[in-house]
Amino acid sequence: MSLVPFKALPPESRLFIFPAAGQLRSDAIAKATPMIEAFLGQWKVHQQDPIVGYQIRHERFLLVGVDESTIPPSGCSIDALTRFMKELGSSLGMEWLDGPEVLYRDSAGVQGATRAQFATLATQGEVDAGTIVFNNTIQRLGELETSWEIAASDSWHGRVFRLKEAAAA
Structure with a gap:
């Protein structure tokens, strides 16, 4: 085996x-x-x-x-x-995503949104540059710990959605 x-x-x-x-x-x-x-x-x-x-x-x-x-x-x-x-x-009785769905983490766990929904969340301030997004384009196992779960500002999400910086706590 x-x-x-x-x-x-x-x-x-x-x-x-x-x-x-x-x-x-x-x-x-x-x-x-x-x-x-x-x-x-x-x-x-x-x-x-x-x-x-x-x-x-x-x-x-x-x-x-x-x-x-x-x-x-x-x-x-x-x-x-x-x-x-x-x-x-x-x-x-479920589906696997193979499209442009944005997967991100919030206080409730892993969430999914269409690009349009994610853009709305960004406009509303519910997601920002500090939001953790999943980069499902990585191709090597070694990238899992460094390049899979990353701040939106470090991925294409930050550029495409023009995310605001995270509010100071």
């Missing part, structure tokens, strides 16, 4: 981030876990077993890491992963 603990993967591993459209309930996570492990345990890249791990974070994101030092994922294997994620979402 090629499935390893997520933390055992090297930092240069390829990272795929699948954000859920809403919070993953504990029963959905319990149902999804064996399905994810079964798929990743038999996932093939050019008829070889990649070294792969996964983690669910913040009850909102499924992270899949692949150690590319042995065999990098191919177009076909990435397509298979994407198909599996759609099937997983269907079986759980």
Whole structure:
């Protein structure tokens, strides 16, 4: 089996981030876990077993890491992963985001908004340059701790939405 603990993967591993459209309930996570492990345990890249791990974070994101030092994922294997994620979402009665939804953190947890909604929140002062946003474009496991959850001012969000500086506490 090629499935390893997520933390055992090297930092240069390829990272795929699948954000859920809403919070993953504990029963959905319990149902999804064996399905994810079964798929990743038999996932093939050019008829070889990649070294792969996964983690669910913040009850909102499924992270899949692949150690590319042995065999990098191919177009076909990435397509298979994407198909599996759609099937997983269907079986759980939920959807994975693949569009321009903005995911950010507020006092209630991880929130999602369309770009238009996020712009309105910015205008209303409900989000600002200090708001933590999720940069789901990162591609390496080592970037998770430094470049995934970042202040909006350090991401494209700060430029696109012209966010105001955070109010002094």
